Amino acid sequence: MNNLRVALYQPEIPGNTGAVLRLGACLGLAIDVIEPTSFDISDKNLKRAGMDYLEMAALRRHVDFSRFDAWRREEGRRLVLLSTKAAISYLDFAFRPNDVLMLGRESAGVPDEVHNLVDARILIPMEPNARSLNLSVSAAIVASEAKRQLMLQAQEFTTHG
Secondary structure, X not given: OOOOEEEEEOOOOHHHHXXXXXXXXXXXXXXXXXXXXXXXXXXXXXXXXXHHHOOOOEEEEEOOHHHHHHHHHHOOOOEEEEOOOOOEEHHHOOOOOOOEEEEOEOOOEOOHHHHOOOOEEEEOOOOOOOOOXXXXXXXXXHHHHHHHHXXXXXXXXXHHO
C-alpha cells in the first residue's frame, strides 16, 4: 500500500480544492492543504465540488508552508512540485510511495523560495500556446500516473520479490 499524498499550496478556488478532495477520496490519496487559503475551508462551494466525498477524504491542514515542510521532512517524504517551469515530464518521472505531489496557487503557483526547496519538479506537456490546465485536472492526471507506476512496482515486487 502506498502513502502517496497531494498537497495544495495556498489554494484560492474552493471548487478546485473540493474536486481534489473528491479525487483523494476516490483514489485513496491523503490531501494536505497548506494555508492560508483564499476561502473558508468549510465554504459551501468546497462542499458542492467535493459532494458527499468530503467525509471520506483524508485531509490534513497545515498553518503555513514552513510547518508543512518540517512535517514532510520528519516523515521522510519527497516533495514533487507540478510546475509549468519544470523540465521533466511527469511521464518520465519515477514516483515513490511516500511522494507528496504539490500544486501551487491557481493564480501564481508557488513562490521562488518554495520552488527552490522542492526535491523534484515535473510538468504536464501541453501544446505550445497553452498556459496551464485546471488545478484539479492537473492533480488527477499526475496522481493517476503516480498510482499506476506504484501499482506496477508493487506487482513486480510481488512477482519477483
